[in-house]
Amino acid sequence: ADTMKIGITQNNVGVDSYQTTYEKAFIAAAEANPDIETVVLDAGGDVARQIAQMEDLIQQEVDSIIIWPTNGEAVIPAVRKAHNADIPVIVTNSNIAEQGFDFVASFSGPDNITQGSRSAEIMCDKFKASGIEDEARIVQISGQPGYTTAIERAKGFEDRLPEVCPNVTLVETQPGDWNREKSQKVMEAFLVKYDDIDGVYSGDDNMGVGALNAAKAAGRDGIIFVGATNFSVGYEAMERGEYWGSIYQSPVDDAEAALQTAVDVLSGKDVPFLNYFDTPKITQDNMGEFDKPVF
Amino acid sequence: MAPGTLSTFLKRGAIWGFILFELVFFTIAGEFLSLSDKAFMDLDNMLLLFKQSAPIGIIAMGMTIIMINGNIDLSVGAIYAISAIVLLGSMTWPMFAGLGDWVIPLSWALALLTGAMLGALNGLIVWKTGVDAFIVTLGSMLGYRGLVFMYNGEQPTSHLNWTLVDFAEAQFLGLHTPTWFLLAATAAIWFLMNRTVHGRNAYAIGNNREAAVNAGIRVGPHMMINFVIIGFLAALSAVVFYSESGSVNPNDGELYELWVITAVVLGGTKLTGGAGSILSTFGGVLAIQLLRKGLAHIGADTSTVNLVIGLILVAVLFLDRQLNIKGKEELRL
């Protein structure tokens, strides 16, 4: 068969190691397959640039486009253009809005809402185990304002928590911008402000570890830290027993799933429209089952 | 011909030389590195180049006059986002419900008005308080961004109107709608700066503010007008872009100020004010978009793109400097 030319436009590669690892894994997976050639682009978080990249990929007549949307709705017209040019589009990591489903071949990625719910469950289970499920007070450090992933995780968490632990109060939420240092500052202020914090939920482990550092520096023990996207720092903190749990999500799986979906679509296989890969809970109890994350 | 337009055009030729270099380089490199069978200089690709330059380019025109005037505006990215929110948000407001597609011009007007007013607010503060524009707009970059988030929290504001999308994607005489707006903005601003009293006074103010004051030029209103114009253009850029894309994230437009300023300075406008040319800014905008496109064309990865963009900026400056050296007789300062 001819080689397949697959273009990908990622959201914002430089911003965290998840996305960088994703990019590397994607390139590695593509190189491993002699039938695939790829153009790997990064939108740098800018919708306008991403749309321009879509147009460029269409103009370069690639066979398929994978997009990690910077904005699940803004890219729909660009996706439609690809669709009209008979280029199948695969959405990766975070989905586009429903209006655009008609123009998309498949979505491949994690389910961020479910991730948020699962974090709530991890946190609640731990409170129950410690017997404080009726009085616990928690704070949330969310991801960068405006990012779908940040929004969905927060939503999943906030919706699920009252269902499983109705008496736990979420006292305040502030964004940590996916940034460990920023999150540490936010947590420092929380610690000054609230004498009683039993749990911290952060949108990813990077921020979670920042919060953990703040708590350690202030000498506040006994706080339950739960995150998402288990980074290696988070994994290590769990090994040390300082950090309770997270969601295991591998950018390598994410990247390989997206590429495989594209290949499947191009070779005419039937693929499910929503192609979630599993992102299980990871806590100090079961972490032995998981490899340490590479990022 | 307005004074010096042609000669400054030639003197600031570095940017056009650089564009030429980019074209040649990416064409040749593309032969070896690109996956695509299409040439880099393919007509469609060049048409896309203009279209894709529009969001930054339209704002850059406003930034040029602000900088010629001796000020700077760091809040354009935030104004861009607010205007986009007003544009898309207002289309779904219940009070406009019965209007059908007539809501479009209304929303456009509202968005443009918003931009102009936010610009006016900046201008008014700069004028009346005497605080440096850098600080005022650094502040409003943050403050306006706060307003963006107030409208819809962290949620994107969306309204996909296919009539609008079709209009924005249309091509007239081969050029895309955004290209037309970019060209119109460029022409209008060129005319303003080279043909009108306001434009010439703006140059004088940026060049030697004391002299302008002594000559009886009212500095405040001129600055204010320019801030209104850049606000308007930031909104116009948003209107053009979001008509097509239909959804705005609250952090859209972040870092636009830096890209815009880069384009303007690449075009030879002085940060200290008083000198600058609209056409060269146009060149600066094209050069940046060409660079992004070219690097994508040859498939450079993220770290390379960052590295190369940075080094190229420095290289262009260096080239420009070499071109402008008057010779060995020059004073060594």
Add this chain to the structure above:
Amino acid sequence: MSEQTPALRLEGIVKTFPGVRALDNVSFSVMPGEVHALMGENGAGKSTLMKVLGGIHQPDAGQIIVGEQPVVMALPLEAKAKGIVFIHQELSLAGELSVAENIYLGELPRKRLGLVDWATLYAQTDAILERLKVGFDARTRVGDLSIANQQMVEIARALTVDAKAVIFDEPTASLTDAEKVVLFDVIASLQAQGVGIIYISHRMEEIFKITDRISVLRDGQFRGTLKTAETTEEDVTQLMIGRKLDLSRAASDHELGDVALEVRDLSCGKLFNDASFTVRYGEVVGFYGLIGAGRTEIAETLFGLRDPSGGHILLDGQETRIQSPADAISKGISLVPEDRKEQGLVLGMNCRDNMTLPQVDDLKAGPFVAEGAEIAIFDQYRDKLDIRTPGWRQIVGNLSGGNQQKIVIGKWLSMRPKVLIVDEPTRGIDVGSKSEIHNLIRELAAQGYAVIVISSEMPEVLHVSDRIIAMYGGRITRTFGADEVTEDSLIQAISGISHAAEPQPQAS
């Protein structure tokens, strides 16, 4: 004249700045068709008074009467509207704009829709430039003009409106004799049109040539008005500085030492060619020439600011290359530059810091700057040069023009160089201080310094120099000894018509 109403009248004007009472109850008036000189030492308050008149400063007390009406002018714009045109002491131009736009700055002719009426603008400008007999046209970028020509642009502004009164604040400070003639013609024609003219200058010969009356300010106070025809230089000076001037040439005859500086066939591109001359210890060499003659460029080359394209520089008989000003300073060369605002001073810095700037590296106590030593230097030269300032902490930008110039001179004198080059040293300096500076230059020579004086004022060159080098078009045309020089031969030498033997400079 006396029964007419004055074009302009000032009554009891008071203006204070922090630490300075710049104007203290000043009253005077200007008749239509009169050229009225305003004189006073540096810092006496002349510019301040005119700025009050021009709407740039607001008086603390007193009133301004134009025609019959008392007026309040909150803005320069309003002064202009009242027919008061102000030609500034410091150039007030936008260098990036064209000559025409600068002349009509703030009042560009308009068409509909706020468009500039370029045709009218250029036509009017060309007419004005015609009258001024200058060699540039309306479309030239002002930044490309020499200082003298920029000054002419400034002067051209006086001709743009139907003025009631025109204020010239030291217009000739950076003009050479050729342009002065033109300026005086302009003033005469304004006078003929019945415009009242206020003329500020430190040059007595001009004052006596063109003015009708002279008003004198001293330390911000009005000292009286004299009829020019009925007074003498001595009287005016007496009124200004409160004593008589000693104009005799001090300490002129002393032994000359060895050759300090020798320049052989020095060239720099098209700026100047094959310049050869020597300066001996104890000698003052004057450079005289028209604008663009290349005197400044030679000085800049000697100071390491330009790369010579050929020739040799010998200091104490040793051939040297001067790489940079720092290098020049370390080799004992100092330059008092011609443009004090751009080249001489950091306007936002205080007086002391400006004065000690070139030697701040040497004034150390441990790792720090020795403030005591600095203040000592400042005090020494403040007294020596009679610098008027409330104290060393004053920001230089707030000093009067002449006092700024003195700071620059003090800065380089305090370096105690071997070779001191002064470029237009007395530009904007009052008569008293001027003769002090002349004496100082002579004194320095007597102490054994080698001094080069570049000046566009013939009396000055004649007064201070042991030898005079005349330049024309980038070439040295002739060298005069103090005894052989006459005004006529000097004028011939600088206009390229002297000495058939000298090679004629190529037109460039």
Add this chain to the structure above:
Amino acid sequence: MIGFTVANERFLDPDNVMGVIRSSAILGVMALGVTFVVISGNLDLSVGSMMSFSTIVVLDLHDKIGPALAIPAMFAMTLCLGALIGFLVGYLRLNSLIVTLGMLSAIHGLTLTYSGGKNMDIADKEGTWFGVFGQGDAMGIPIPILLFVLLAALLGAVLSKTPFGRKVYAVGGNGVAATFSGIRRARLVFCCYLISSFCVATAGLIQASRSLGSQNTVGQGLELEVLAAVILGGASLMGGAGTIFKTVIGVLILGFIQNGLLLVGLQFYVQYVVTWIIIILAVWLDIAAKRGKLWSPIA
């Protein structure tokens, strides 16, 4: 300030005040260097990205060659970057805004290449003494504060008392006149960028030591905050004005605003708006006091 105290009584709690100063230390140290650059009439927008670089490099080298060697190695590498910028701006006379903007991007690329895009963490966090710079105490004062204060005192003295400092003001105030006064402008600007990069390296050290692990974007966006602090302190973008002391004030104002707003617990976007208002009011009142008039005299 009063508002914050009323809104949350813990604002003036010594622990909180100490905390704010400590977390401002990183920003503050960088601002010290940028003050030199700004006074000399230039800009430095690369400090954030350079700080990420320093942090990543020292963390990486920590495990490879040990902290004792890693620290000087990181300083050397950061100073090289500073020297490069200094060369471009000082000797080649390129526009500093664009050069440093370009370097912002280029150094980010360099960092990504260096780290392979991964987070960088010290493997044995318990067993290293490296944490002392960010977490340690000396005589009850946190080391970051101590470093900040020492560096501020040192650089403050350099700027206000030494010939070098005097020349920085001169070059920023009027570069041409400074050259005419025999100041080697290129060398001086070069030195300012070296100082700036030294400060950045120190900030990177504190940052790395504080969290013993970090990400490629740790310094992202700090350049504007640093600049805001410097300007808030009264330095002029035109050069020639500003002091280290005022910069420290600017840093603290910014730090306390951020902390105060967090303590009040406003929505983050309300914080944005309030920060905007406070910054403009602060600068406005400052210059209004200087000119003795509330409204600007601009016609």
